[in-house]
Amino acid sequence: MSSPYAAEKQVAVAAVRLGDFSAQAVINTILGRTFPSDPIVGEEDAADMRAESGAALRNRIVELANETLTAPLQPDEHESWGLGPGHAQTAEEIMDVIDKGNYGGSRTGRFWTLDPIDGTKGFLRGEQYAVCLALIVDSRVELGVIGCPNLPTSSSSPDERGCVFVAVRNQGAYQLPLSASSPTLPINLTIPTFSQDTLNLLESVEKAHAKLSFNERVAEVLGVKRAPTRMDSQAKYGALVRGDGGVYLRMPTGTGYREKIWDHAPGAVLVEEAGGVITDSRGQPLDFGLGRTLGENFGVVAAGKEVHSRVLEAVKKAKEEGN
Numbered sequence: 056m057s058s059p060y061a062a063e064k065q066v067a068v069a070a071v072r073l074g075d076f077s078a079q080a081v082i083n084t085i086l087g088r089t090f091p092s093d094p095i096v097g098e099e100d101a102a103d104m105r106a107e108s109g110a111a112l113r114n115r116i117v118e119l120a121n122e123t124l125t126a127p128l129q130p131d132e133h134e135s136w137g138l139g140p141g142h143a144q145t146a147e148e149i150m151d152v153i154d155k156g157n158y159g160g161s162r163t164g165r166f167w168t169l170d171p172i173d174g175t176k177g178f179l180r181g182e183q184y185a186v187c188l189a190l191i192v193d194s195r196v197e198l199g200v201i202g203c204p205n206l207p208t209s210s211s212s213p214d215e216r217g218c219v220f221v222a223v224r225n226q227g228a229y230q231l232p233l234s235a236s237s238p239t240l241p242i243n244l245t246i247p248t249f250s251q252d253t254l255n256l257l258e259s260v261e262k263a264h265a266k267l268s269f270n271e272r273v274a275e276v277l278g279v280k281r282a283p284t285r286m287d288s289q290a291k292y293g294a295l296v297r298g299d300g301g302v303y304l305r306m307p308t309g310t311g312y313r314e315k316i317w318d319h320a321p322g323a324v325l326v327e328e329a330g331g332v333i334t335d336s337r338g339q340p341l342d343f344g345l346g347r348t349l350g351e352n353f354g355v356v357a358a359g360k361e362v363h364s365r366v367l368e369a370v371k372k373a374k375e376e377g378n
């Protein structure tokens with residue numbers, strides 16, 4: 056017997072791949088037109104589309120990307136970005152623009168990093184996912200945007216969904232509504248101070264992505280009373296900066312996986328601009344100048360200032376116990 060929901064999974068995975076590729080095509084088009092000399096470190100590449108067996112995938116992605124590229128302009132969009140009716144691209148152009156994301160990263164100079172769909176697994180489950188973009192200059196994240204189409208606008212309005220988190224270095228962190236035409240004003244974000252009673256951990260849903268048993272021990276050491284919030288994608292960083300949790304904790308599973316810069320760059324500047332601290336689990340800064348990855352993986356800890364140092368101590372204790 057075939058496994059449950061096999062057909063649904065096949066369709067959903069194909070849809071996500073289409074979403075990933077076409078989102079990278081559209082975003083790279085806009086970046087390429089507006090900042091033509093900026094390289095891009097993007098998660099996806101067009102190799103599968105270029106393969107002989109990739110004709111169906113290629114046709115569908117070209118169709119989807121062109122649907123978005125040629126749609127009537129929104130109030131905050133410009134024709135000079137390569138958007139609007141008449142701006143369809145050929146299959147070759149679409150594949151080339153996706154492959155503009157092949158940059159390897161660098162210690163100096165400026166580049167963008169893009170995760171066209173972060174939290175793929177969450178997207179497949181109909182839960183949280185995010186479109187993530189950051190600008191890195193001389194290894195430092197200067198700007199980060201995290202679009203969360205499925206995240207409630209606040210924990211008190213679970214039915215209103217869709218928010219964008221924006222942070223610019225030295226200019227603060229904000230939450231905007233997802234729709235550019237919405238009249239709602241930006242919300243200025245500062246991570247609140249937590250007590251032992253109100254604190255909880257924000258962690259991955261996927262056990263393959265983070266060592267959740269370690270988090271449990273850290274929570275015990277900290278005396279945390281609330282259950283953790285499990286959420287896919289960098290929506291966790293958004294939840295953290297608006298005070299929905301207290302600590303972002305991601306510990307390596309021991310497989311040698313190296314964290315990708317596009318999975319943390321926007322979140323890093325968002326946390327810092329909301330008054331928080333983000334480091335690896337040893338308290339070292341995340342290094343965005345090493346290439347496409349953050350290098351050797353010691354995990355990620357993000358929280359408000361006071362909480363962050365308590366979490367580092369708890370992590371140290373849990374490690375010393377042999378967890």
Ligand SMILES: Nc1ncnc2c1ncn2[C@@H]1O[C@H](COP(=O)(O)O)[C@@H](OP(=O)(O)O)[C@H]1O
Nearest residue numbers: 172173174175176259261263264287288312318
């Ligand atoms: N073994 C692993 N350890 C840590 N992160 C991993 C991993 N395998 C995949 N990931 C990353 O975890 C991201 C999702 O993070 P989270 O667990 O916080 O939702 C994935 O992003 P994509 O969904 O963009 O591929 C992927 O890059």
Ligand SMILES: [Mg+2]
Nearest residue numbers: 170173174318
């Ligand atoms: Mg990702």
Ligand SMILES: [Mg+2]
Nearest residue numbers: 098170172173
């Ligand atoms: Mg992704």
Ligand SMILES: [Mg+2]
Nearest residue numbers: 098172174175
């Ligand atoms: Mg991926």
